[in-house]
Amino acid sequence: xxxxxxxxxxxxxxxxxxxxxxxxxxxxxxxxxxxxxxxxxxxxxxxxxxxxxxxxxxxxxxxxxxxxxxxxxxxxxxxxxxxxxxxxxxxxxxxxxxxxxxxxxxxxxxxxxxxxxxxxxxxxxxxxxxxxxxxxxxxxxxxxxxxxxxxxxxxxxxxxxxxxxxxxxxxxxxxxxxxxxxxxxxxxxxxxxxxxxxxxxxxxxxxxxxxxxxxxxxxxxxxxxxxxxxxxxxxxxxxxxxxxxxxxxxxxxxxxxxxxxxxxxxxxxxxxxxxxxxxxxxxxxxxxxxxxxxxxxxxxxxxxxxxxxxxxxxxxxxxxxxxxxxxxxxxxxxxxxxxxxx
Amino acid sequence: xxxxxxxxxxxxxxxxxxxxxxxxxxxxxxxxxxxxxxxxxxxxxxxxxxxxxxxxxxxxxxxxxxxxxxxxxxxxxxxxxxxxxxxxxxxxxxxxxxxxxxxxxxxxxxxxxxxxxxxxxxxxxxxxxxxxxxxxxxxxxxxxxxxxxxxxxxxxxxxxxxxxxxxxxxxxxxxxxxxxxxxxxxxxxxxxxxxxxxxxxxxxxxxxxxxxxxxxxxxxxxxxxxxxxxxxxxxxxxxxxxxxxxxxxxxxxxxxxxxxxxxxxxxxxxxxxxxxxxxxxxxxxxxxxxxxxxxxxxxxxxxxxxxxxxxxxxxxxxxxxxxxxxxxxxxxxxxxxxxxxx
DNA sequence: TTGAAAGCGCTAACAA
DNA sequence: TTGTTAGCGCTTTCAA
Numbered sequence: 206x207x208x209x210x211x212x213x214x215x216x217x218x219x220x221x222x223x224x225x226x227x228x229x230x231x232x233x234x235x236x237x238x239x240x241x242x243x244x245x246x247x248x249x250x251x252x253x254x255x256x257x258x259x260x261x262x263x264x265x266x267x268x269x270x271x272x273x274x275x276x277x278x279x280x281x282x283x284x285x286x287x288x289x290x291x292x293x294x295x296x297x298x299x300x301x302x303x304x305x306x307x308x309x310x311x312x313x314x315x316x317x318x319x320x321x322x323x324x325x326x327x328x329x330x331x332x333x334x335x336x337x338x339x340x341x342x343x344x345x346x347x348x349x350x351x352x353x354x355x356x357x358x359x360x361x362x363x364x365x366x367x368x369x370x371x372x373x374x375x376x377x378x379x380x381x382x383x384x385x386x387x388x389x390x391x392x393x394x395x396x397x398x399x400x401x402x403x404x405x406x407x408x409x410x411x412x413x414x415x416x417x418x419x420x421x422x423x424x425x426x427x428x429x430x431x432x433x434x435x436x437x438x439x440x441x442x443x444x445x446x447x448x449x450x451x452x453x454x455x456x457x458x459x460x461x462x463x464x465x466x467x468x469x470x471x472x473x474x475x476x477x478x479x480x481x482x483x484x485x486x487x488x489x490x491x492x493x494x495x496x497x498x499x500x501x502x503x504x505x506x507x508x509x510x511x512x513x514x515x516x517x518x519x520x521x522x523x524x525x526x527x528x529x530x531x532x533x534x535x536x537x538x539x540x541x542x543x544x545x546x547x
Numbered sequence: 548x549x550x551x552x553x554x555x556x557x558x559x560x561x562x563x564x565x566x567x568x569x570x571x572x573x574x575x576x577x578x579x580x581x582x583x584x585x586x587x588x589x590x591x592x593x594x595x596x597x598x599x600x601x602x603x604x605x606x607x608x609x610x611x612x613x614x615x616x617x618x619x620x621x622x623x624x625x626x627x628x629x630x631x632x633x634x635x636x637x638x639x640x641x642x643x644x645x646x647x648x649x650x651x652x653x654x655x656x657x658x659x660x661x662x663x664x665x666x667x668x669x670x671x672x673x674x675x676x677x678x679x680x681x682x683x684x685x686x687x688x689x690x691x692x693x694x695x696x697x698x699x700x701x702x703x704x705x706x707x708x709x710x711x712x713x714x715x716x717x718x719x720x721x722x723x724x725x726x727x728x729x730x731x732x733x734x735x736x737x738x739x740x741x742x743x744x745x746x747x748x749x750x751x752x753x754x755x756x757x758x759x760x761x762x763x764x765x766x767x768x769x770x771x772x773x774x775x776x777x778x779x780x781x782x783x784x785x786x787x788x789x790x791x792x793x794x795x796x797x798x799x800x801x802x803x804x805x806x807x808x809x810x811x812x813x814x815x816x817x818x819x820x821x822x823x824x825x826x827x828x829x830x831x832x833x834x835x836x837x838x839x840x841x842x843x844x845x846x847x848x849x850x851x852x853x854x855x856x857x858x859x860x861x862x863x864x865x866x867x868x869x870x871x872x873x874x875x876x877x878x879x880x881x882x883x884x885x886x887x888x889x
Numbered sequence: 890t891t892g893a894a895a896g897c898g899c900t901a902a903c904a905a
Numbered sequence: 906t907t908g909t910t911a912g913c914g915c916t917t918t919c920a921a
Contacts, residue, residue, distance in 0.1 A: 276671065329618065570907080
């Protein structure tokens with residue numbers, strides 16, 4: 206559509222093109238012609254040149270020249286395909302952390318497409334930021350991060366790495382807790398509704414879940430893989446219903462899947478928790494969990510605390526220069542609500 | 548906590564402090580000591596000086612110096628207290644628009660606190676961006692925008708102004724549509740669950756809703772104001788139930804309120820849509836509307852198209868210099884689902 | 890009414 | 906092993 210030349214047009218170019226000096230161009234472009242007594246002829250000449258050449262001001266230069274104290278910039282790379290509510294929870298956590306810790310940073314969010322982190326991490330972006338928090342990197346994105354030496358401090362949220370500081374939840378615990386609940390309730394026929402594992406923590410969670418159950422003689426677990434969405438959860442339950450016997454308890458690996466599943470059970474006259482108890486790995490919004498029908502029992506993830514931990518680490522990396530990749534792991538807890546009481 | 552000096556420490560300062568030249572400092576700080584044969588003594592001296600002085604690199608300078616073609620930056624100012632899912636819908640809309648139109652922009656999101664847009668729009672931020680999209684500005688934020696002449700092109704989402712280009716939905720239509728549905732269904736005792744109007748469109752919607760109903764002899768409308776959240780919706784319905792007679796139809800001004808209301812009706816054994824029909828102004832996620840129990844009938848807002856329109860306007864403002872404040876208004880539609888069929 | 894020169898913080902080339 | 910110099914794009918004196 207638009208012709209984007211790779212070499213940017215500068216004030217100098219306009220000056221050369223019109224035959225006036227750079228300073229005059231600068232004055233005109235900032236709308237100060239009148240105040241500075243620039244002739245109308247010159248003004249028009251410059252403005253039209255700017256348009257034809259496709260001038261866009263270089264904001265770095267303006268900033269540099271402005272001599273304003275430049276706050277360090279922290280960039281949050283966010284997988285924009287993530288349909289969950291996490292972003293708002295995470296952002297809120299970050300902002301609270303900024304305030305509580307008295308940090309003085311300029312926070313910005315850069316959406317990126319899963320598997321294409323590399324494309325978003327241009328040299329320009331790297332040069333333009335003092336610290337980076339990366340959320341939900343895919344395996345492919347992780348490979349990129351592991352293989353390349355980026356010049357900016359990076360903290361990984363919910364991923365493991367020996368190269369970068371990481372902030373995680375205890376995935377083993379996340380798998381163990383729901384198993385314990387189901388066992389305590391004497392359940393015998395569990396099912397797990399999950400989406401393709403786009404990070405290894407998901408495998409760990411599921412494996413520990415299975416392991417704990419198998420330790421108590423339960424090894425026949427219905428497993429349905431779908432996409433991480435409400436429609437995915439809905440479809441997988443419909444599929445489940447075709448294959449009797451029904452499970453007596455279900456673990457959903459995300460709130461999206463859980464809400465879809467609940468709707469499907471409801472539509473088919475299956476009572477939650479009467480016939481089937483349901484627990485979700487609570488990666489969504491608290492309120493949406495509390496006000497669903499029935500309200501959703503979850504393994505609650507400490508998103509806000511994790512956001513704070515990410516910020517602390519990045520801040521440390523920015524102030525101290527040399528940082529070793531530490532691993533912070535947060536604990537989760539079971540929150541019993543209607544879909545699986547106690 | 549941390550001592551943030553307002554004047555930033557530069558490489559020059561470190562040079563003066565350590566008695567070596569700026570270039571040496573630069574080399575050391577970028578970890579090139581070995582490659583460039585800088586002595587260990589100097590290296591250590593510089594690094595420790597950087598730490599004690601609290602040096603953070605000025606990224607503008609790095610960028611400027613790097614000579615990389617600088618993509619124009621578009622900043623999305625987002626009210627971070629907004630609990631809705633809109634951000635993800637809006638962002639997705641923006642990104643699709645970027646791709647579809649072949650725009651070459653660097654997109655960034657800046658969260659801000661409602662009523663405090665002013666604080667986020669620092670000179671620095673303004674200088675650092677080529678175009679701004681502002682979402683959900685409060686009345687106070689709007690006053691700030693109207694009173695000040697900012698140097699960067701701005702487009703307003705979901706707000707009106709004679710100063711800036713705006714992208715809106717047709718608020719009259721949004722008020723009219725649900726009224727028409729309820730009238731068509733022969734409803735007599737409507738209620739409206741709403742939150743404090745933080746922009747005038749909300750008043751317009753409600754006034755037209757009331758007007759349309761009054762035109763058909765219905766002027767006794769239950770009205771409950773609560774906060775825009777699920778708990779708000781829940782509370783307001785509990786309050787409503789105390790004051791018999793119950794309405795026979797309810798308009799919720801946001802999905803959050805609607806979901807809370809639905810839960811409250813459910814908990815009190817009131818059938819939706821059997822006893823009460825419910826319509827929401829659908830500012831949330833499509834999927835969450837579709838898979839709620841019952842699924843939510845909404846006035847559907849064309850978020851993605853609006854995001855595209857915002858981007859088009861900003862792009863136009865960036866390329867052409869002089870732009871007049873046009874007003875684009877999008878049409879909404881009624882989507883019938885279970886909570887109010889037909 | 891316009892232009893020349895200096896400098897914001899940083900780095901690369903070259904000199905010492 | 907380190908320093909000097911020039912220049913990225915822009916704006917602000919000051920001079921013409």
